[in-house]
Amino acid sequence: MSKLGQAKRIIFLKTADGQLFEVDEPVAMEFEIVKSFFDENEDAADDTVVPLPNVSAEPLAGIIEFCKAHVEFRANGAAGKDEVKKFNAEYIKEKSNEQLKELILAANYLNIKEMLDFLTETIANRLKNKSVEYVRAFFGIENDFTPQEEEAVRKEYEWAFEGVDED
Amino acid sequence: MQLKVFTKSSSVHDFSFPHITSSNFKIKNGVAVNLHPPYHGQGRKGFLKDEETQIRFIENPNCERLMVTRNGGLPEDMLVEILSKLPVKSLIRLKCVCKPYCGQKLSLYPDQTLSNLSHHDIDPQIPVLRQIMGPHDGLFCLYGYNQIFLWNPATRETMALPKCRNPMLMRPFDPGAYYCNIGFGLDPMNNDYKLVLIRTLWDDETHLFYECFHVSMYNLSTNSWKDFEVVELTQYSLHKRSDSLYSNGICYWSAIRDNKDHQVILSFHMSDEILREIEGPNIPESMSADLGLYNGSLSLLLIDTV
Incomplete structure (x- = not known):
């Protein structure tokens, strides 16, 4: 342990696909599920491996990257500043919709509030000016309207269909 | 004096x-609201949001059960979080996504964009207006001639309330x-x-x-x-x-x-x-x-x- 102010404590996390992650304690403690694991098992050995059966390696790596950066921002007093916005913007820039959905599922399971807020906001921004078809594809929703029924609803709310972006 | x-x-x-x-007719708040069901799995709830309470749920026993699986595998609370961050216009558009998203009643949604709204025309269908109450979470109550309406300027929807019968007077209203x-x-x-x-x-x-x-x-x-x-x-x-x-x-x-x-x-x-x-x-x-x-x-x- 870091009782003598020596080595930082490392937390071991094991994903559903069997990968082992070594994460700095402050970053791992951002995950509410990991935090409560150690709260409930106070005498857990330092090399205890926390199993994460609902998270696979790819989203976990992404989440660690995000939380690590945000832990540092807080430590440097940069929270809420432009630096953070810039990081967040870069972070999601290359992420596909599928990747975002995987991230949000994993962040939900790990229970990381800050990241969930950010991800829901991000997804809302992506969907904001998109067509009905885009939203259906995003959430995997099947269209159960007949063409006539759909046309009637579209007509009723015509004003809401002005200024929609291309998919 | x-x-x-x-x-x-x-x-x-x-x-x-x-x-x-009631005489202050501007929209003051970011606003919000609910009612019928649209976006949730259990289908008997609508969501609403206002400045102070974030999201609340309203039971709506009139609604059919919606299909739980219609959210692309995202948990329901995540879906609500995402949708509650969309502006009204987007949410109204989403009525076309599938039937469960398309409510039968008045739909009221959260919207930050309303804070910029300074005036809005009242639906011309509403006959002689006597009194205006609200808004509460973006919802106005309009008392017209012999009829009461609820009106949500954000979604441009009006709903006439069913008539309230008069128990004392049996003769015509x-x-x-x-x-x-x-x-x-x-x-x-x-x-x-x-x-x-x-x-x-x-x-x-x-x-x-x-x-x-x-x-x-x-x-x-x-x-x-x-x-x-x-x-x-x-x-x-x-x-x-x-x-x-x-x-x-x-x-x-x-x-x-x-x-x-x-x-x-x-x-x-x-x-x-x-x-x-x-x-x-x-x-x-x-x-x-x-x-x-x-x-x-x-x-x-x-x-x-x-």
């Missing part, structure tokens, strides 16, 4: 709503025969919008007012009226034009207490559904008294022409 302000201690009621009078005092607001215990209608009834035979009020209440979640027992309130009379004031789950009216010839404040709790007189100062009948909120507390503005 003399002005007095009576303020009831806010420790009695915890007023947290911003002061919006005659709007001149009696008058209504309306209170409108949120029942915070049940997260439901309610409208309370106090009717002062007129007897055509005797050409006198009946010595009682009839109180009915409308629930938005069930879209139905509920009649209370006819309330024997012989000692009170409400002004014909007495506007109600809603604050934190309670509607207030100023009324005259007949036998003592002084004015009192009547309150109706949206949650426990009880009409009662609340303690107040002794105000002579001759003074004009307007209800309002002053520094977050219920207040009476008294105008005394000396």
Whole structure:
């Protein structure tokens, strides 16, 4: 342990696909599920491996990257500043919709509030000016309207269909 | 002329709503709201959001169960989080996504964009407008000729309330025969919008007012009226034009207490559904008294022409 102010404590996390992650304690403690694991098992050995059966390696790596950066921002007093916005913007820039959905599922399971807020906001921004078809594809929703029924609803709310972006 | 302000201690009621009078017709808040069901799995709930409470759920027993799986594998609370961050226009567009998203009733959604809205035309379908109440979470109540409407300018939707039957007068509705005092607001215990209608009834035979009020209440979640027992309130009379004031789950009216010839404040709790007189100062009948909120507390503005 870091009782003598020596080595930082490392937390071991094991994903559903069997990968082992070594994460700095402050970053791992951002995950509410990991935090409560150690709260409930106070005498857990330092090399205890926390199993994460609902998270696979790819989203976990992404989440660690995000939380690590945000832990540092807080430590440097940069929270809420432009630096953070810039990081967040870069972070999601290359992420596909599928990747975002995987991230949000994993962040939900790990229970990381800050990241969930950010991800829901991000997804809302992506969907904001998109067509009905885009939203259906995003959430995997099947269209159960007949063409006539759909046309009637579209007509009723015509004003809401002005200024929609291309998919 | 003399002005007095009576303020009831806010420790009695915890007023947290911003002061919006019925004549103040601007949208003040980011706004929001719910009602029917659209975006959730369980289908019997709608979501709403306002500045203070984030998201609340409203039961809607009229709604069919929606399909739980219609969210691309995202947990329901995530879906609600995402959708609650969309502007109204996007949400309205999403009515076309699938049938469960397309509500049958009035739909009200959260929207930050409304804070920029300064005026809005009222739906021309609404006949002669007599009174406007609200907004509460972006929802206005409009009292037209012989009909009450709810109106959400953000979604551009109006809903006519079903007619409230008149238990005392069996003959055809005659709007001149009696008058209504309306209170409108949120029942915070049940997260439901309610409208309370106090009717002062007129007897055509005797050409006198009946010595009682009839109180009915409308629930938005069930879209139905509920009649209370006819309330024997012989000692009170409400002004014909007495506007109600809603604050934190309670509607207030100023009324005259007949036998003592002084004015009192009547309150109706949206949650426990009880009409009662609340303690107040002794105000002579001759003074004009307007209800309002002053520094977050219920207040009476008294105008005394000396």
